[in-house]
Amino acid sequence: MMSIAAARQLKDNQICFIGIGLPSKAANLARRLHAPELVMIYxxxxxxxxxxxxxxxxxxxxxxxxxxxxxxxxxxxxYLLQPGRIDVGFLGAAQIDRYANLNSTVIGDYRKPTVRLPGAGGAPEIAGACKRVIIMLRQSPKSFVEKLSFVTSVGFGSGPSDRDAFGLKGAGPVIVITDLGMLEPDPVTKELILTHIHPNIEVEKVIESTGWNLKIANQLRVTEPPTKRELEAIRSLVAAGA
Amino acid sequence: MAEIVSLSEAIESLLNDGDIVALEGFTHLIPMSAGYEIIRQAKKNLTVVRLTPDLISDQMIGMGCVSKLIFSWGGNPGVGSLHRLRDAIENGWPLPLEIDEHSHAGLTNRFVAGASGLPFAVMRGYRGTGLDEVTPTVAPIFCPFTGEELRAVAAINPDLSVIHAQRADRKGNVQLWGITGIQKEALLAGNRSLVTVEEIVDELDPRPGDVVIPSWLITAVAVSPGGSRPSYAAGYYQRDNDFYIAWDAISRDRETFMKWMGENVLSAAS
Incomplete structure (x- = not known):
């Protein structure tokens, strides 16, 4: 469901900066469905x-x-990322907070980490410079946290004015797609709000899987279930192997 | 002009204990055989520079050659952790590992500054991130024309830069193609440089998108067929994705790792 929901966010002819894993799966899926001319940049x-x-x-x-x-x-x-030439950037992470800041560096103290993660890679500049950012992350109290162990990439910092203050050119995260639903930043406060739940998922489950006091949209919607065509496309992609 | 030497001679004469050594190759053309030779010669106290440490750094760290790592993404691509890197950072095994950590864009610009003979490079990045606070080679700088706050990253000039390429000619001119990553900048940033190649040919006929580095910019060239395996050399052999997946189990456990290194690297001739 995550890959399908993310693929739907992509439009034909968009220039898309993608990493390995779920983002790569979603973009390749979109290319096989409604966006054959999607430009994928690795x-x-x-x-x-x-x-x-x-x-x-x-x-x-x-x-x-x-x-x-x-x-x-x-x-x-x-030449390509820094000047803002990329339409959509995809990011994953180990942790996210309510302002869609991401951690992919360490769990625990930076100097003496409990878990050392791979680190930043291209993420900070993707988060800063792409016109829009789509985040994909499985939802649990360990990943959706009140406070990140480390800020690897900036979403909205500590509120609506931080991106401007940091000189970040892109609009930042527009949606967070999880295995339970989808969250979008509030237009004013930039705090992530639950706007969609995936089919057969209870709202309580999403709330329990979030480490902060999750706000729910007034008009919470259910994500469109996968179509036959989407399911066929994803099966053939998986069958082709890695 | 580049001298054409054997790989073991090159590592022996160009790399000293305590040196800063860059080993570059972005997924493609990783100079794996040079890493093996460094391990066989038991070089110590090295500062290794690599955007994506990959298996080559995991092995050098696990074998105790490295005291500091300058990097921007330390994982096994598409697979997971680099377990020897993690063990060194989390548990200090076999040695404590100092780190100087960047984003890809940041470390890239450190090489660009080094190659350009400048003390630093300017970029838009780091602001608001944790790296801005913990990494000493990043500092604020203000545009002298607009006043915009940007970030400077310190130039990096390795004592030795090592890259792998497809071919060289007999004069030591080097040609690489496919994903050419950060190799040219890394090589030019180095005070000394070594290029390992799949083969030496009479003439470097053009290839689409190739990068040719003239001999006079290179210290030494060494022939090392298959020198990138399990990474790959476009036009010669494919990436061994199965081995990248297998490395997870080999490297997870200290004993299994040491046994594998003993059988596959230490006992092998260069």
Missing amino acids: ESGTLGAKPSKLPLSIGDGELAETADSIVSVPEIFN
């Missing part, structure tokens, strides 16, 4: 990659072979 430097199956790494050979162009890493970050 941070390895492959622009417009058209893989036939899901890659394991962001630098798999098939991404390079099917790309419109391959550019260097300085070009990707300095």
